[in-house]
Amino acid sequence: xxxxxxxxxxxxxxxxxxxxxxxxxxxxxxxxxxxxxxxxxxxxxxxxxxxxxxxxxxxxxxxxxxxxxxxxxxxxxxxxxxxxxxxxxxxxxxxxxxxxxxxxxxxxxxxxxxxxxxxxxxxxxxxxxxxxxxxxxxxxxxxxxxxxxxxxxxxxxxxxxxxxxxxxxxxxxxxxxxxxxxxxxxxxxxxxxxxxxxxxxxxxxxxxxxxxxxxxxxxxxxxxxxxxxxxxxxxxxxxxxxxxxxxxxxxxxxxxxxxxxxxxxxxxxxxxxxxxxxxxxxxxxxxxxxxxxxxxxxxxxxxxxxxxxxxx
Numbered sequence: 001x002x003x004x005x006x007x008x009x010x011x012x013x014x015x016x017x018x019x020x021x022x023x024x025x026x027x028x029x030x031x032x033x034x035x036x037x038x039x040x041x042x043x044x045x046x047x048x049x050x051x052x053x054x055x056x057x058x059x060x061x062x063x064x065x066x067x068x069x070x071x072x073x074x075x076x077x078x079x080x081x082x083x084x085x086x087x088x089x090x091x092x093x094x095x096x097x098x099x100x101x102x103x104x105x106x107x108x109x110x111x112x113x114x115x116x117x118x119x120x121x122x123x124x125x126x127x128x129x130x131x132x133x134x135x136x137x138x139x140x141x142x143x144x145x146x147x148x149x150x151x152x153x154x155x156x157x158x159x160x161x162x163x164x165x166x167x168x169x170x171x172x173x174x175x176x177x178x179x180x181x182x183x184x185x186x187x188x189x190x191x192x193x194x195x196x197x198x199x200x201x202x203x204x205x206x207x208x209x210x211x212x213x214x215x216x217x218x219x220x221x222x223x224x225x226x227x228x229x230x231x232x233x234x235x236x237x238x239x240x241x242x243x244x245x246x247x248x249x250x251x252x253x254x255x256x257x258x259x260x261x262x263x264x265x266x267x268x269x270x271x272x273x274x275x276x277x278x279x280x281x282x283x284x285x286x287x288x289x290x291x292x293x294x295x296x297x298x299x300x301x302x303x304x305x306x307x308x309x310x311x312x
Contacts, residue, residue, distance in 0.1 A: 007275035010109035014282040017084040024048035049292040090171040122148035128200035138164025150177040184212030198236035232263040256305035274305040
C-alpha cells in the first residue's frame with residue numbers, strides 16, 4: 001500500500017442548484033436553488049468582492065454559540081422544503097436549526113469520486129455493495145445507487161433517515177436497492193463484523209460529537225480508531241474503496257491517512273490519497289457589476305483520506 005506523497009484539494013464548483021456566490025467578513029453568501037443565503041464562516045477574513053449582492057439575501061443564519069446552534073432570519077416567507085438536484089439525484093433543501101440546509105455541498109467532490117469508483121466496477125460486470133455510515137439525508141447513498149451499487153444507509157437520526165427516504169422518492173428511486181437503517185453506526189458495524197458481512201465500498205462521515213437513538217455517545221477523537229478498524233474488517237477481498245471524511249478543526253488529512261493505512265493494512269494493496277474538500281466561488285461576474293480583479297476565493301471545509309484499490 002502507498003500513501004500519497006502530497007495532499008490534494010477536491011474542489012467543488014457551482015452547479016445549477018448551488019453556488020458559493022461571494023465570501024468575506026466572516027460569512028459566505030450562497031445560492032440554494034432560488035434562495036440566497038448568508039451563513040457564518042469565520043475563516044473568511046477578506047473583504048467581499050461584491051458587497052451589494054449581500055443585501056439581496058433571503059435568509060441569514062444568526063448563531064447563538066460557537067457550535068451550530070442559532071436561528072434563521074428571513075426577508076421573505078420561506079418554504080418548508082424545496083427541490084434541488086445534483087446530477088440525477090434530487091433532494092430537498094431545508095432551513096435547519098443547526099445552520100445547514102439538509103446537505104453539505106462541498107461533498108459533491110466526494111460524490112463524484114464515489115460514482116467513478118462504482119462505475120468502474122459496474123463496467124466490469126459487478127454490482128458493488130456500499131455501506132454509508134452517518135449517511136444523513138442520503139445524497140451519497142442515492143448517488144451510489146444511481147451509479148449501479150447496492151447500498152446500506154445507516155444514520156442514528158430517525159428524522160435524517162426520513163428525509164433521506166423523501167429524497168429517494170423525489171429522485172424517483174423508491175425501488176432502488178437501498179436499505180435504510182436507523183441505528184447507532186458503531187453498534188451496527190460491530191454486529192456486521194460478527195455476522196461476517198462484507199462490502200466493496202464504505203463511506204464514513206462522522207460528526208465531532210453525536211448521540212445514537214438509545215443514548216449512545218459518539219466522540220470523534222475517542223471513538224474513530226475503533227470504528228475505522230471495524231470498517232476495515234468489513235472490506236471484501238475485492239473491495240474498491242474506504243472513504244473517511246471529518247470536519248473537526250483539529251483533524252488533518254495526513255492524520256486520517258495514517259489511521260486508515262494502519263486499519264486497512266498492507267495486504268490489500270492499493271493506495272491512500274488525502275487532503276481537503278473546498279468550495280470555490282462561482283467564476284462569473286454578477287450582472288450589472290464591474291469585473292473584480294480578485295480571483296475566485298476558495299474555502300476549505302473538511303479533511304478526508306481515502307483508500308482505493310483501483311486508481312480513478
